[in-house]
Amino acid sequence: MKAENRGGMRIKDRAEYDSKPKPLTMTKDQMVSDAVAAMCQKNYGSVMIVDAEDKVIGVVTERDVMRKIVNQGRDAKATQLHEIMTKEPRLAREDDDVVDWLRIMSNERFRRLPVVDADGRIKAVFTQGDFVSYTWPDLLNQARQMTRASVTRNFPTVLIGGGIMLYTLIMIIVISLVL
Numbered sequence: 001m002k003a004e005n006r007g008g009m010r011i012k013d014r015a016e017y018d019s020k021p022k023p024l025t026m027t028k029d030q031m032v033s034d035a036v037a038a039m040c041q042k043n044y045g046s047v048m049i050v051d052a053e054d055k056v057i058g059v060v061t062e063r064d065v066m067r068k069i070v071n072q073g074r075d076a077k078a079t080q081l082h083e084i085m086t087k088e089p090r091l092a093r094e095d096d097d098v099v100d101w102l103r104i105m106s107n108e109r110f111r112r113l114p115v116v117d118a119d120g121r122i123k124a125v126f127t128q129g130d131f132v133s134y135t136w137p138d139l140l141n142q143a144r145q146m147t148r149a150s151v152t153r154n155f156p157t158v159l160i161g162g163g164i165m166l167y168t169l170i171m172i173i174v175i176s177l178v179l
Contacts, residue, residue: 011101011115011126012094020124023114025050028058028082032069035060035081046112046125049085054121056114058085091116093124102128 011017024047026035035047039062049058060081068084069076090108092101092115101113105128115124 008097010095011092011124012096012128014098014130016130017115020126023048023122023125025054025122026081027051030084031077032065032081032084033058033076034078039171043128047081047174048114048122049081050122050139055119056089056091056116056122058082058087059089059112059114060085061112082139088112091120092126093118093122101126114139127152 009146021042023036023043024035026047026049027039028051039047046059049060056153058081061063062167064084064086064171065076068074071160090104090113090158092113094115095118105111105113111127111128114122115126118122149163
């Protein structure tokens with residue numbers, strides 16, 4: 001399933017696309033311990049496994065290390081990345097639609113999306129958080145519109161409720177002044 005752009009915002013049009021740091025890449029024959037050290041040094045949650053042409057062939061995440069190395073008691077210094085990587089990961093193209101990929105990532109439950117150029121070479125890694133930050137302004141606007149519509153539609157009820165609250169407040173003030 002490919003997320004084609006149907007007129008929405010393209011991934012490469014996102015403000016942070018050009019400023020994103022270069023993805024951490026390694027080859028499949030490198031050791032897991034080397035990947036962990038590099039991920040810790042750069043504070044990255046994943047490493048993209050690439051071939052000689054810089055094309056993504058796999059992904060190794062912190063979760064992979066926890067489940068396939070730590071939990072299984074394997075030696076990270078004796079295990080190559082290809083042994084624990086997710087093979088043939090989902091790849092987005094720079095021209096793909098942001099919202100389509102947010103939906104796909106949510107439905108298929110993965111958090112990191114390698115973004116490649118037209119030649120299939122790694123350009124960036126987007127996370128669900130990157131995509132969610134794009135949708136927040138839209139979600140807030142929708143919430144405002146729904147609230148406005150709800151208040152307008154229920155104006156008589158809001159007016160009566162407001163009147164009762166105002167009357168109660170006035171009565172509390174009057175009673176406290178009298179006592």
